[in-house]
Amino acid sequence: MIVLPAPAKLNLFLYITGRRDDGYHNLQTLFQFLDHGDELGFEPAPDGELSLSPALPGVAPEQNLIIRAARLLQSKTGCTKGARIHLTKRLPMGGGLGGGSSDAATTLVALNRLWQLGLGQEQLARLGRRLGADVPVFVRGRAAFAEGIGDILTPAAPPEPWYLVLHPGINVATAAIFSDPDLPRSSPVLSLEQRLAQPWENDCEALVKKRHPEVAKLLGWLLEYAPSRMTGTGACIFASFDNREAAEKALAAAPADSAGFVAKGCNQSPLFTALRQLKEAAPSSITAS
Ligand SMILES: C[C@@](CO)(OP(=O)(O)O)[C@H](O)COP(=O)(O)OP(=O)(O)OC[C@H]1O[C@@H](n2ccc(N)nc2=O)[C@H](O)[C@@H]1O
Ligand SMILES: Nc1ncnc2c1ncn2[C@@H]1O[C@H](COP(=O)(O)OP(=O)(O)O)[C@@H](O)[C@H]1O
Numbered sequence: 271m272i273v274l275p276a277p278a279k280l281n282l283f284l285y286i287t288g289r290r291d292d293g294y295h296n297l298q299t300l301f302q303f304l305d306h307g308d309e310l311g312f313e314p315a316p317d318g319e320l321s322l323s324p325a326l327p328g329v330a331p332e333q334n335l336i337i338r339a340a341r342l343l344q345s346k347t348g349c350t351k352g353a354r355i356h357l358t359k360r361l362p363m364g365g366g367l368g369g370g371s372s373d374a375a376t377t378l379v380a381l382n383r384l385w386q387l388g389l390g391q392e393q394l395a396r397l398g399r400r401l402g403a404d405v406p407v408f409v410r411g412r413a414a415f416a417e418g419i420g421d422i423l424t425p426a427a428p429p430e431p432w433y434l435v436l437h438p439g440i441n442v443a444t445a446a447i448f449s450d451p452d453l454p455r456s457s458p459v460l461s462l463e464q465r466l467a468q469p470w471e472n473d474c475e476a477l478v479k480k481r482h483p484e485v486a487k488l489l490g491w492l493l494e495y496a497p498s499r500m501t502g503t504g505a506c507i508f509a510s511f512d513n514r515e516a517a518e519k520a521l522a523a524a525p526a527d528s529a530g531f532v533a534k535g536c537n538q539s540p541l542f543t544a545l546r547q548l549k550e551a552a553p554s555s556i557t558a559s
Contacts, residue, residue, distance in 0.1 A: 271356075272384060272548070276376040277307035277540045278367035278435075278533070279407065280501045280508055282428060283470035285457035294403070294419045295448055295455065298465060302413045302428055304435070305540050306533035308359050308373055310336070312380045315352035318344060322355045326363070335374035335401055342397055343381050351385045362529075364441030366502030368408065374401045375408030376541055395421075411539035415462045424462060427537050431510040434517040435501075436492060436530040438484040442504040453477050470499065478504040488528055495520045510535070 282300040289295050315321070320340050322331055331337050336355055343349065355377065361369030378394045381387070389397075391409060398405030403420040414423040447453060454473050478500060479486035485500065489507050492498040496509035511517040517532040524530055536543075 271311045271313045272380055273309060273311045274376050274380050274544050274548075275307050275309055275540045276361075276369070276372040276408075277536070278304040278361050278369065278372065279404070280304065280433065280435075280535070281366070281472065283465065283499075284472045284474060284502065285465075286453065286455045286473045287457050287459050289455050290419075293448075296418060296459075297416065297420050298457070298459065299416045299420060300413075300426060300428060300465070300470070301407045301416055302430075303411075303536045303539045304367075304433065304533040305536050306360070306435075306531055307367075307540070308357065308361055308369055308376075310358075310373065310376050310380065311356035312377075312384050313354045313356075314384060315354045317352060318350050319352035320344075320355070321353075322357060324357065326357070326359060329363075335370045336377045339374040339377040339398075339401055340381055342400065343378060343385070343387065346397060347385075347387050347389070349385050349387060353381060353384060362437050362441070362506065364443060365437055365506040366442065366500065366504050367435070367506055368404045368502065371398075371402045371404035372408045372541075374398060374405050378405075378409060379541065379545070408539065408541070411542040413537035415465070417459075426462065426466075428466075428535070430535040430537060431512065432514045432517045432532060432534055433508045433510050434492070434495075434520050434524075434530060434532055435506050435508045436488055436521075436524055436528045437506050438482070438488045438528055440482055440484050440505050442478055442482065442485075444503045447474055447478060447481075447503040450477055450481075452480075472500050474503045475500045484527075488525065491525060492520070 395406040498509040
């Protein structure tokens with residue numbers, strides 16, 4: 271069995287620069303990975319069989335991005351091999367941490383190798399884009415400044431601090447935020463250098479705080495410790511710290527109705543770190559790109 275991580279991401283900043291004819295929005299956002307996330311195990315199975323265990327509560331297997339990624343790979347390549355996939359789910363769903371997208375990306379990368387399909391990263395990222403706007407950055411595995419709908423990527427190397435990530439115990443539906451008339455949609459298009467030099471903000475934050483007072487309350491609490499923001503369309507918020515101990519200390523004091531974790535920011539995805547380690551351990555069974 272191949273076991274690989276599906277790390278979380280943070281949107282260190284997120285600006286909405288316009289609405290497109292297809293209903294999607296153009297963004298300027300900075301993605302960074304965390305050394306915390308889901309974990310997936312992959313075993314070969316015969317006759318194109320695909321199974322996922324355990325099932326995710328509230329998500330039918332055929333709707334799960336893991337099965338959808340595997341089916342997309344089968345149908346695009348005509349591959350008749352199958353897989354049994356085991357999921358250890360740690361990331362909250364609808365938390366703005368990209369868990370579903372990361373699961374899909376890890377599935378594409380892992381099955382490309384398990385089934386020896388030989389697709390390149392570019393092809394996998396293009397397939398991933400059909401599953402979700404956030405999938406390509408996880409397939410590429412490098413911290414990035416993203417434009418377009420989040421899929422036009424320029425590698426970036428922001429500082430890699432320790433983060434405290436807190437979840438207020440509610441889920442935010444990405445589509446509901448993007449369809450709200452009150453969402454600001456007219457941030458200017460700036461260069462990466464200009465964006466990095468300005469204060470880092472999230473255009474979705476004020477609206478999510480208004481719709482979900484739980485997010486506003488928790489953010490108010492965290493701001494007492496360190497500069498804090500929301501990731502993606504929420505519901506999770508994060509603050510950066512110089513060291514792990516300071517982040518752990520804030521976590522220990524967090525309100526009882528929140529949940530959270532401490533993790534390190536990573537400009538290289540833990541998925542690719544794990545693939546390299548696997549390659550070093552057994553060069554013939556798996557290759558990292
Ligand atoms: C905005 C972000 C920032 O990371 O939010 P989070 O989901 O992580 O919170 C993501 O790009 C989300 O990516 P992902 O979750 O893959 O989005 P998708 O499944 O493709 O789209 C969900 C819905 O969000 C809206 N959407 C998404 C991305 C985008 N650039 N413009 C949009 O308008 C669309 O209404 C779409 O129906
Ligand atoms: N493997 C998966 N993990 C998480 N969510 C999934 C998965 N497959 C499908 N979904 C659906 O995608 C939605 C968004 O999930 P997720 O990526 O965790 O949130 P976000 O985009 O806010 O970070 C979930 O609410 C769920 O309905």
